[in-house]
Amino acid sequence: MNKLNELLKKQLSVITEEPVRAFALLYPYILVIGIGFGRFYLSNLNLITRQNIPTVLPDTSKVEELKIINAKTVPPIDIYALSQPTDQVISKGKTLYTTNCVSCHGEDGNGIGAASARLNPPPRNFLVKDGWKNGSKISQIYQTLQEGIASGGMVAYDFILPEDRLSIIHYIRSTFIPDAPQDSKDELTVLDQTYNLSKGLQISPQIPVGAAIELLSKGTDQRLQKIFATMQIIDSDKVEKGAEIFRRISNNKMKALTVLTSSTEWHQNQQKFVVIVSGSINNGGFSSKVNNLGKEDWNALYNYLVKLI
Structure with missing residues (x-):
């Protein structure tokens, strides 16, 4: 040791x-x-x-078919006159509010309706002044009803006629919003132009591609076959002025022809034809170039289409 x-x-x-x-x-x-x-x-x-995350992530997105929408006519309104509430309008608005809005926003407008417990974020409390996504003016609430608010769970109520939507708006503003802010004339004008309120609209039908193909393959929908045949005639017609005008003013020929074939009333009245085409700008397959047509252009277009369709 x-x-x-x-x-x-x-x-x-x-x-x-x-x-x-x-x-x-x-x-x-x-x-x-x-x-x-x-x-x-x-x-x-x-x-x-070693990389544990897969190089290609699985695609979990879902592709859904468009819904079938029937053609309908939205009558024109005078937004300036209807921006002023009356007792009759407010009473009508209360009835429509009870039918369409109470389940979420509640009878008292406090956002505590029967369905509100299942919604996140909760429905708008009309009694609270702050926090409105679009605002509480007539034009702003109209935008909300027309387009909805995807981030807030508010669906669009575009199936309600414009006049009825304004009745709901007046009821909400007069009942739940003290000293509600007023729209300027310019704001009402923008609202009118944005949604073609003074012209009205002709809503064209919407057909899912899959359904359209199936109908065509079975030969059960003569109307669709007629539309496609008419499109081919117009596209190939280099002589008639009416064909050239139609190609120039339409940004979606399928939609435009669907609008025109949904009703035959305009066949007897050129003025009705002008109203339908003018009311179908953007939404119905016609472009804003319609506004540049003169009297001779309208005559040529009408006479051509009334013989073709």
Whole structure:
């Protein structure tokens, strides 16, 4: 034991007195240990760098068919006259509010309706002045009813006629919103132009592509076949002025012809034809170039289409 202690003391004295010699003695051991760790790292490199996330994420998106929408006519309104509430309008608005809005917004307009517990975010509390997404003016609430608010869970109520929507708006503003802000004439004008309120609209039917193809393949829908045939005639007609005008003013010929074939009333009255086409700008397949047509253009277009359709 004493000899072992003396040997250890001798080795320690070498390390302290001759560090270079001590390092030379220990270097082979350090090198062996370093090589061992290096080989261990390299042998496990694949595990260390392995990517656990798949290179291609699975596609979880869902593609849904469009819904079938029947053609309908939206009558024109005078937004400036209807911006002023009357007792009759407010009473009508209350009835429509009860039918369409109470389930979410509640009878008292506080956003605590029977269906509100299942909604997140909760429905608008009309009694609270702040936090309106679009605002509480007539034009702003109309926009909400027309377009909905996707981020807030508010669906669009575009199936309600414009006049009835304004009745609901007047009831909400007069009943739940004290000192409701008023629209300027310019704001009402923008509202009118945005949604063609003074011209009315002819809503064209919407047919899913899959359903249209199925109908065509079965030969059960003569109307669709007629529309496609009419489109081919117009596209190939380079002589008639009416064909050239139709191609120029339509941005979706399929929609435009669907609007015109949904009713035959305009066949007996050119003025009705003008109203239908003008009311179908953007939504019904016709472009704003319709507004540039002169009397001769309207005559040529009408006479051409009334014989063709």
